[in-house]
Amino acid sequence: MNIYVLLKKTFDTEEKIVVSNGQIEDDSAEFIINPYDEYAVEEAIKQRDEHGGEVTVVTIGDEDSEKQLRTALAMGADKAVLINTEDDLEDGDQFSTAKILETYFEDKDADLILAGNVAIDEASGQVGPRLATRLGISYVTTITGLTISGDTAQIEKDVEGDVEKIECPLPLLVTCQQGLNEPRYPSLPGIMKAKKKPLAELEIDDLDLDEDDLEPKTKTLEIFMPQEKQAGRVLEGEPDAQVKELVSLLKNEAKVL
Numbered sequence: 001m002n003i004y005v006l007l008k009k010t011f012d013t014e015e016k017i018v019v020s021n022g023q024i025e026d027d028s029a030e031f032i033i034n035p036y037d038e039y040a041v042e043e044a045i046k047q048r049d050e051h052g053g054e055v056t057v058v059t060i061g062d063e064d065s066e067k068q069l070r071t072a073l074a075m076g077a078d079k080a081v082l083i084n085t086e087d088d089l090e091d092g093d094q095f096s097t098a099k100i101l102e103t104y105f106e107d108k109d110a111d112l113i114l115a116g117n118v119a120i121d122e123a124s125g126q127v128g129p130r131l132a133t134r135l136g137i138s139y140v141t142t143i144t145g146l147t148i149s150g151d152t153a154q155i156e157k158d159v160e161g162d163v164e165k166i167e168c169p170l171p172l173l174v175t176c177q178q179g180l181n182e183p184r185y186p187s188l189p190g191i192m193k194a195k196k197k198p199l200a201e202l203e204i205d206d207l208d209l210d211e212d213d214l215e216p217k218t219k220t221l222e223i224f225m226p227q228e229k230q231a232g233r234v235l236e237g238e239p240d241a242q243v244k245e246l247v248s249l250l251k252n253e254a255k256v257l
């Protein structure tokens with residue numbers, strides 16, 4: 001089976017985000033594989049081990065994205081592709097990302113493409129569905145179970161804590177949700193092997209794309225941190241006096257009554 005994983009580099013979840021002049025400062029930040037993409041890598045490896053074939057991990061990023069790709073290779077993926085836009089494009093959005101991926105996948109004959117349900121930084125959840133639509137293949141989002149036999153996939157999908165069961169033909173794109181599997185840690189032999197696994201680097205020229213084809217359709221106007229929460233207040237006194245004070249505070253201070 002020809003299996004692909006879409007992988008995005010995101011801020012480490014422990015990282016303290018600093019915004020200055022409306023931009024997120026990422027100069028000294030630590031980056032990780034987007035956590036939902038780890039479920040995608042794990043599932044891809046499991047499906048390959050069961051059905052044969054190979055797993056290729058694809059990212060659009062910069063030269064530092066090699067680190068996350070090597071981690072996926074150390075987990076057990078076979079090949080990696082870095083589409084490096086650093087020198088060619090200043091800006092991009094979900095449209096640009098999906099367009100680059102669409103062009104990359106045009107001649108790939110993928111049976112299964114796995115993405116994360118959402119990227120924990122910009123969190124639009126658009127890239128997977130946009131790509132599947134552009135490629136004209138089926139997609140199912142937020143999956144928590146996947147069984148493939150022949151050309152058919154049986155899928156379990158998370159619906160607000162409930163489970164929906166879906167049958168779908170391959171080729172197929174799925175986006176992966178927590179609960180699908182338990183992503184493995186790269187083993188030491190895996191890390192050693194990963195250094196020798198193929199990692200191809202492409203630029204948008206190699207895909208016959210140029211800046212005009214990829215001009216973003218959206219513009220981020222402002223990024224700001226949420227207001228700091230104020231400490232709560234504990235009311236004291238007799239219960240009926242507390243209720244009166246609470247009603248007064250909700251009406252006059254919080255202005256929600």
Ligand SMILES: Cc1cc2nc3c(=O)[nH]c(=O)nc-3n(C[C@H](O)[C@H](O)[C@H](O)COP(=O)(O)OP(=O)(O)OC[C@H]3O[C@@H](n4cnc5c(N)ncnc54)[C@H](O)[C@@H]3O)c2cc1C
Pocket residue numbers: 006007008009034036037058059060061085089090091092093094095096097098100114115116117118119120121122123124125126127128
């Ligand atoms: C050339 C270029 C320049 C950009 N410049 C900026 C910028 O200046 N500022 C900025 O904030 N953002 C920039 N971006 C990022 C862009 O705005 C979005 O982060 C990106 O389109 C993904 O959207 P999302 O984070 O909402 O992902 P979601 O749609 O939430 O991601 C869902 C899943 O899609 C897949 N996916 C998402 N992104 C990628 C990727 N890059 N490679 C492979 N798979 C992916 C992953 O599997 C992920 O789990 C740029 C993107 C490009 C292509």
